[in-house]
Amino acid sequence: MPFAVRYCIHSATASDFASEGSKLLFERLKFKTSFLSTEPEIWPGDEDFKAGVTVVGGLRITNDTAKRGIALIHAFNTKITKSEDQRQHLLQVVEEHRRTQPGTSKQGLPSKSRQQ
Template sequence: MVIGMCFDTIASNTGKLNGACTLLEKAMGRNLLWMACRHHKFEVLLAGVYSVCLGTSTGPEILFFKRFREKWTEMNHTPEARSIPLIIVSDAIKAFIKCQLEVRHSRDDYLEFLLLAAQIAELQVDVAIRKPGARHRARWMAKAIYALKIELLFTVNKTMFNLNSSRITSFLDVLVENWSDTPSFQVAAVFVKNLVCINDSAERGVALVQHFNETITKDAEQKQFLLQVVEQHRKNFAEYNRELLAKI
């Protein structure tokens, strides 16, 4: 006998009128136990937090996280020692983190989240902060992982997080021939050189989607993975042509 339903928290499942759960209950003529996926419940919670802090977005990535990932090689990856903890963590939470770190986790992102949480809680963990991975909206745990990394590294990378007008225009008070020796000019120059033309990126993205649309897979999720692989391949072999590849 069916007594309950386990499902993702999406409108097609939970819709009041035509959701799959509602239709199943109507078909069976009785109420069933609703057991929403615990992962998706946390995803909804995290999504709400980021919508308030960063605004809503229809794109596949959160731009703030994307910029953080792109600037990773220019950052200091060692958190600053603090006299005052970032947050006050109870002994119960610290004990839970320690206990979970001794458990084998099937997913690397769960373990990475625990290691970052341990550093936030000021537990002794001798593990380097990993380079941020791809962050598409389907990977809900990444929101928490990115947030903890940004918080841990914010203090030692303030110049990268806070590029304000007073710092990038102060070199205007210096003679032009001395600009190259002025720290504010150097910061501004790096910032401008790393600006990405939105139109060019958008056109390349559209061309990529059009070229591979339904040519290899029709599955929406697999298509996202395919596009990421193609984009990374083009970056890795940007300078290679057919003749050079034939010689490898």
């Protein structure tokens, strides 16, 4: 690990990593936060902390999901056309359509049950 990164991490305090968003995250995940009023060294023995760690450990990492999405889009794009010029033209057509037709979405399309 480079010295600058190591120095920044070691000189950081808990407040450098917390914000109002941290509190909101705890609330949304329904974490009990009683452990926050104790010393961090004893958190691993706290039942509320353990429950939170279990929940967080089960969350999907956004970056992993984004990587999979990008791979899926790339695979889809190569199925449509192998030509980069055609692909760029297609993307421009889609962008123009979205610009001229704002608010269109799949939910706005008639469903099969409504068509009958």
